[in-house]
Amino acid sequence: MHLILVRPGATLQPAHRPQPITAWAFKQERTVQINTAPLCRICMIGERVGLLVPLILKALTYDEKRGACSVGSNVRDAACYVCWAFARAYEPVELKPFVDQIASALVITALFDRSVNCRRAASAAFQENVGRQGTFPHGIDILTAADYFAVGHLNNCYLSISVYIAGFSEYTKPMIDHLVAMKINHWDGAIRELATKALHNLTPRAPEYMANTVLPQLLPVATGMDMHSRHGAILACAEITHALYKLSSQDNRPVTELLSPDAVEGLRGIHQKLADRKQYRGFGGELMRPAVCALIEKMSISKMPFRGDPVIEGWQWLIDDSLFSSGAKQGIKEAAVSALASLCNEYYQPEPGVADSHMQELLVRQYTEALKSPEVLTRCGCALALGSLPSFIVRGKLQQVREGLQLACTISQKDVGFTEGRRDAVTALAQVCVTVGVDAEGSPDCVLCAGNVQQVYATLLNCMADYSTDSRGDVGAWVREAAMSSLMEVTLLIASTAPHLLSPDIVRQMMCSLSQQAAEKIDRYRAHAGTVFLRLLHSSAPAVPHIPHQEELLSIFPPDVASSLNWNAPSQAFPHITQLLRLPSYEYHTLLGLTVSVGGLTESTIRYSSQSLFDYLKGIQQDAAALGQFSNTLLCIFRDHQRNDRVSVPLLKMLDQMLASGCFDLFTSEDNHGFCVDLLELCKAEIRKSKDVQKLRCCAAVYCGMMQFQGSVRKNVLLQLLMLLCHHFPVVRKTTAGQMYEMVLTYDDVVDPAVLDDVMTLLSDTNWESNVEIVRTPRNQLCDWLEVPRPILVVKSPAQ
Incomplete structure (x- = not known):
């Protein structure tokens, strides 16, 4: 089969005879292989263009997963090339009946195609048509936003450029329909997630269409049998509902005024239907759990009228099961933690600032007890859960939460292998302190105060000395990195509220520990320690009190050096950090850090650390x-x-x-x-x-x-x-x-x-x-x- 495109009235020359270049055409829902001439010469008799356009539009979205690979990018690229040829082959009047279809299809491909080559090909074809045809709606404005280089970044296309182009009514519904029909069920999970976020951003452009047409289409798919479609539809329902809530809240109206009763009931029943079908198990459960957790989070934020409904108990079961499960991946636990915080804020707070006493007791008790679990992932999930609890849940239970997290942070012969648990417990301890706030005269069971600040710092400083190792190497570095961040967060919080709680001994130990880490051999953790060290040193609002040798440190690390110093580069870091050896308070810890660098294995680290050390020794x-x-x-x-x-x-x-x-x-x-x-x-x-x-x-x-x-x-x-x-x-x-x-x-x-x-x-x-x-x-x-x-x-x- 040969497709030859020539201008109307032109004569087909022998040189235009087709060459064996493979392309694909679509006919009667089947694919047939054809040979075409080079696409720059392909044309068709004007009367037949109406038959070709539907095939080209279908080719622009052709994508099929075969095994571990996807086929179709070459088809979509060729279709873009045909659209580019249209601009050169036809007069504007001949393409006018198809302008809207072609323009929308090219915009959709330029924004939402998975392949960067196809996005750029579509952008080039759109530009050619705008320049030669002049009939594409808002062509110049769209080209300015979606040029060849702008469409190179996928996130930018989905989340930014699409919102701008959707402001032109000719493109709004076609873009939404394409995302719903082709992208939320895409075989690539990253595309599904981007598509749902794009739907969230596009909702303000067509809120009624989203509420009355799109959402009713998605709800049956959200409980359907295809796993990928189900995953994308659940996320899309969550994002659209949240976007509608933000629109309704601008007028102080509940989101239910924009949603039909059937839609509200459909959203409420998604979890139960999946649970009844046991679709939280196995490989599919790895997709369903984070998707439904995202749905729970968005429903809670959107203030759906489910207070006292049995669905809340079901949602809490899913969150707890995901946190306690030893087989749940880190991404599932993070989604569950986000859902828990939103669920508590909306449904476990009968009055502002007052917790449901039963749920408060239940949540704190079960999560603190689970910190002793023999499963490291269970410890991780529950530690993160405690760190995410809102202040009205933690207040009155701070001692219990703090003691549980401190015990989980402690390294012992029995628990030496629970590195990830200690890392997350350290992070959670700082989060809890930030959540409850600081009050020097307050109760240790409610806020960070004089009665418990010493214990918090003792725990964090002990974690700075975690050098546990296993087959993966220095895994204790994960704990040390978390401890550095936690020390910075807690210290800046106290310095801004009650700086007198920071004793000279606490600040000295903290700064010395950071100087040790800033002199050690692993680039990533040295850089993190150096960044935290300088952040505390140069903090002016609030200023950290009692920093030893502060004037000398500021002369070693003036503001211009602090902003430009690359701690990852040994050639830059060690000449500065070695100068701390002349400061008595820092000499021991800095030399301890330099020891493992000078006597290490990495050539560049050894060279620059030893050179800096010997330069210092020559001076004394x-x-x-x-x-x-x-x-x-x-x-x-x-x-x-x-x-x-x-x-x-x-x-x-x-x-x-x-x-x-x-x-x-x-x-x-x-x-x-x-x-x-x-x-x-x-x-x-x-x-x-x-x-x-x-x-x-x-x-x-x-x-x-x-x-x-x-x-x-x-x-x-x-x-x-x-x-x-x-x-x-x-x-x-x-x-x-x-x-x-x-x-x-x-x-x-x-x-x-x-x-x-x-x-x-x-x-x-x-x-x-x-x-x-x-x-x-x-x-x-x-x-x-x-x-x-x-x-x-x-x-x-x-x-x-």
């Missing part, structure tokens, strides 16, 4: 007091995190770099300097009975670096190295021998020149991966040459 290298304070802080960190591999291993790596760079040269002239003595004892305690090869190798490197110190401590360090030469791990023996060889070359006063060659030969030629009994002989020989007592083998007594 000749200042005995400052260097002594720094070394004491370093030893204190080592002592506080003994046997904590998260800190101790990076710390050993950092010490190796410091010793190799000569950062402690000021101490090497003194015999048995206290820093070296203490460091040796800490290293010995760290690797005692350790089976961590990485830690043992790092410690051997630190021992070698400590040979620059003078006094008898050097012999003790040599003894530890020689003991590692007979470690039961071959790789540790080999690594230690190699590091000792380099040490002898670096520090020429360690070995007597008379035996220097013998020591180096023995270290390099011995196969240190041989059996321990074999390598013990050369090790003992090294002990004799280095004048170190031979280690004595301890024989373990047999187990009783």
Whole structure:
């Protein structure tokens, strides 16, 4: 079959004979394959254009899902090209009977097509017709809003441009009808959701049509058998009802004046019909639950007259079942939480500010008890639910809610795996505090006050130290991120209302914890901590009191630096954060954060953090007091995190770099300097009975670096190295021998020149991966040459 389009009266030339280019035509509800000439030359005899236009209009919306893919975008693109050819092939008078149909179809494709290529093709075809035909309604205005580049963003098309174009009456109903007929049942869930939001935005353009025509069409579909159609129709009903409510509220009228009694009854019965058919179960339930939760939220906001109706009990059951279900996804729980807040505000408040005592007791009790559930998703859902409860529900129950959330935030050996639950509990705790507000003299059971502020901050600050890990990595970072945001929200709330509740100790701990997080290795959480740190530092309305070294911090982070600093970039962040080391209040926590960065794994983080740290150390290298304070802080960190591999291993790596760079040269002239003595004892305690090869190798490197110190401590360090030469791990023996060889070359006063060659030969030629009994002989020989007592083998007594 060949379709040849020529201008009326033109002669068909041999060069116009069709080439085998595939397109699709629609005839009698069937698709047939045809060969056409290049579309820029395709025309049809004028009398037949009336037969072709309906096929082209149908092709503009052709979309079919086949398996995991969709076919039809090439058909829609070709149809746009045909419409583009119409503008060149016909005189305006010939297309005049079809202008409205073609214009509406092109606008619909340009706005609502899933493919960006098709949207742009439709926009180009519309522009061509406006320019050559001049008969498209409001063509210039529409082209200005929906040009080639504007239609590239799908959300902008659905939610913004469509509202403007719907202001022209020729396009309003065709756009609405297309969304209802073709998009709310689309196979792509994102398109369905966008279509329902678009219907919400278009409702003010045709409220009566929406209420009297569209909504009655959607209600049967909302309880139909097709899952995708049902999902889209429920969301559409919710959005349209809410839009109608906003229109009616402008005139202080109830929304029921715009809705028919049948429509109100249909909306009320959606949940029960789905529940009776058990359509909340299985794969379909993953779509129905959030859709009906959205319906509950919109019905509550729209103040539908269901107070005291049994449907409220059914809605509450669905919300609770979604929150408690261990199989419900996070998106379902978030939808349920939003619905719960709206439901409480509308139907559990007999009088403004007064809660239904029965529902208040029931909700608080069941959600706080569920925080102890062995299912992590149940904990997440109930924590979020408590955070979303309105103030009239929480007031009078604040102690119960706070204690439940604080317990859920606490990490224990039993609950170490409930990371997501702790994250959501931390977020909920801040939400509850913001909801109830602050009153310094108020009751601890009603508001945030002097009687409970200490407990809230203790919980949030403890969560800043959550470094739990599992197979997914540092999952404790989720909790720390939530704790940072919560600290900022609560602190700014208190600072604006009762700043005297913020004690100097609370503010100091908070700012120090943030400085530690701002110096750590993960870019995302370092950036979040830095942003919160600067937000609190530069907050003027309200101003946060008692910030330690506030003037010095403002000189390090002036407003122009604070606004432009990219915390995600190590090259920008670390030169600034390292300057906090000279501030006594921040030195410990900043150095602790830098430790895991300098001794980490990421090359860029290691490079810039170590460079910034060594630049700081060069500045204090000749200042005995400052260097002594720094070394004491370093030893204190080592002592506080003994046997904590998260800190101790990076710390050993950092010490190796410091010793190799000569950062402690000021101490090497003194015999048995206290820093070296203490460091040796800490290293010995760290690797005692350790089976961590990485830690043992790092410690051997630190021992070698400590040979620059003078006094008898050097012999003790040599003894530890020689003991590692007979470690039961071959790789540790080999690594230690190699590091000792380099040490002898670096520090020429360690070995007597008379035996220097013998020591180096023995270290390099011995196969240190041989059996321990074999390598013990050369090790003992090294002990004799280095004048170190031979280690004595301890024989373990047999187990009783």
